[in-house]
Amino acid sequence: MELTNEDAAELGRRLAAGELSSVELTRAHLDRIAARDDVLGAFLHVDAEAALARAAEVDAARAAGEELGPLAGLPVALKDVVVTEGVPTTSGSRILEGWRPPYDATVAARLKDAGTVLLGKTNMDEFAMGSSTENSAYRTARNPWDPDRVPGGSSGGSSAAVAGGLAPWALGTDTGGSIRQPAAVTGLVGHKPTYGSVSRYGLIAFSSSLDQAGPMARTVLDAAVLHEAIGGHDRRDSTSIDAPVPPLAQAATEGARGELSGLRVGIVRELGGAGHTDGYEDGVLARVREAVALLEGMGAEVREVSCPSFDLALAAYYLIAPSEASSNLARFDGVRHGLRVGDDGSRDLDTVMSLTREEGFGPEVKRRIILGTYALSAGYYEAYYGQAQKVRTLIGRDFSAAFADVDVLVSPTSPTVAWPIGARVDDPLAMYAADLCTLPASLAGLPAISVPCGLSEGLPVGFQVMAPALADDRCYRVAAAVEAALDAARGHRLLDELAQRAPSGAPA
Incomplete structure (x- = not known):
């Protein structure tokens, strides 16, 4: 099996054992990027x-006998919403084009x-405003399973990179599903941590009461290891x-x-x-039922909740998140970074700010800023934003009541498999x-994970x-159990199937 198809945990073992150098591993992934990212975006x-310079430093430290951690020398990709010192960070927007931050986000550090x-x-x-990565100001990302389909969003670049x-x-970020949904449609594991358990310091803010960074990986164990590396208290947040x-x-x-x-497992x-299947594809529901049956076969007690x-x-989400976005994005004024x-000396600051925002923000961002500003405006705040927050409280109460009877809740991650690029842009x-x-789970601040549970029409669920x-x-325990049972049933991992089905030179 080539290096770029191996699990991170196995690659880390090989690095520690001296079977592989970080430079070799990094170069293998850089070669893969050079060969395939023109298609995947x-x-x-x-x-x-x-x-490569960083990889060489790690190799030198290992050769000198320094004690290194389990992640030392392993390549990683970061969603462009994660502030990274000296590295261009745009949050997928023209308004931040060329910005090189002077500091690292906590997760990056x-x-x-x-x-x-x-x-x-x-x-x-x-x-991070979107579910398909078609709202990127720079390029459209594509799904390695079918380059004519979306890789999910908003962390679609991260999902395409790992699946491909x-x-x-x-790392991705999840505000309303932006780790879990792209993981689902590309056959990955993606976890949204408990709100506040992973630092938000240095994440370019969309919705401050919802945003969370988390791992996207090929296996549940890999996701858990990466999560442990970035989690924990941060006084700056x-x-x-x-x-x-x-x-x-x-x-x-x-769990494996x-x-x-x-x-005790509750099906939501x-x-x-039952009675709530509008908008859900039959193949998605079938694969989820099969995963639930596997849990029952491993001794879990299953009931509907x-x-x-x-x-x-x-x-509620599309009132709360745009409202917070309208406040957070006010900092992008064409003045500080x-x-x-339009700054030719003849225009006042307000005009320069308006021209910068008109050119720098894309249509979806403008739509949500307008929605959020309206929802927060005098006379409408309580009718819209206030009511949405009350609904958020009710959702939290529903979770509390459910968890009094069950240990975990389960559902599809996405109602459908990946859809064709362009199919929903105008809707x-x-x-x-x-x-x-x-x-x-996002509105309640609770942890949630997506794990692959098979294919529908040849695409991941x-x-x-x-x-x-x-x-x-x-x-992680329940997801690992599902993963192990499904891998045993089909005799291989889902992403191995993707690697084997792709013709030579195709974007796998």
Whole structure:
């Protein structure tokens, strides 16, 4: 098996054992990027020279006998919303074109301290606003399973990079599903951590009460290892939880043994359950039912659970998130950093600001700023934003009631498989519906993971596992059990199938 198809955990073992150098591994991925990213559009910035220099430093430290961590020498890709010192960081927007931050986000700093090698910054929907990565100001990302289809969003560059073998793993961010949904449609594992358990310091803000960074990887264990590296308290983030990171890799390892006796699993009726199947593809629901049957076969107790407020999650989210975005994006004024338009000495500051925003923001960002500003305006605040926050409270109560009876909740991750590029561009409501299943956990700040559960029409389907706050390890345990059972049933991993089906030179 070629290096770019191996799990990060196995690659780390080989690096530690001296069977492989970081330079060799990094070069293999850079070669893959050079060969395939013209089609996939996964990256917005790659600095091969810097990556190889960093890899050489790690190799030299290992050769000198220095004690290195398990991630040392492993390449990684970061979504371009993660501020990275000296590296172009645009959040997929023209308004930040050319900006090189003077500092690292906490998650970037922690990966750097762990000895990882930065391959580059991945493509994304502008300011993380989108479900397909078609809203990127620079290029459209494509799904390695079918380059005519979307890789999900807003972390579609990260999902395309990992599924296509351009990176062993990557960081994404999840505001309403932007890690889990792209992971689902590209056959990856993607986890949204408990809100506040991974630092938001240095993430370019979209919706501050929702944004969370998290891992996207080929396996549950890889995701758990990467999550452990970035998690934990950060005093620079006022919303950071001062609590230790649970033993996530241990939970994944235990889950892979397939022993779930006594685990209580709730199937969410409102997320594709009986009487709630409008908009859900039959193949998606079939694969999810099969995954649930596997859980029962491993000893889990399965029952249906009703969470009626989940039906309101989409409407609530698209009031809360745009409202917070309208505030957060006010800082992009053409004065302090990034794009500056019309400053020829003859115009006042307000005109320069207006011209910069008109040229620098894309149509979806403008749409959401307008929606959010309206929802926060005098006379409408309580009718829209205030009501949406009340719905958010009801969703949290539904979760609390459900978790009094079950240990985890499960559902499809996305109602459909990846759709053709361009199919939903002119229909915002259809685009927003891609996040139907992921929004409730985001609004409640709870952990949720997507794990591949098979194919429908030759394209990946994701299975979502949700858990109470700070019970991220529970998500990893159940996801690893599903992953192991499915891999055993088909005799190989889902992404191995992608690698084997792709003809030579095609974007796998």
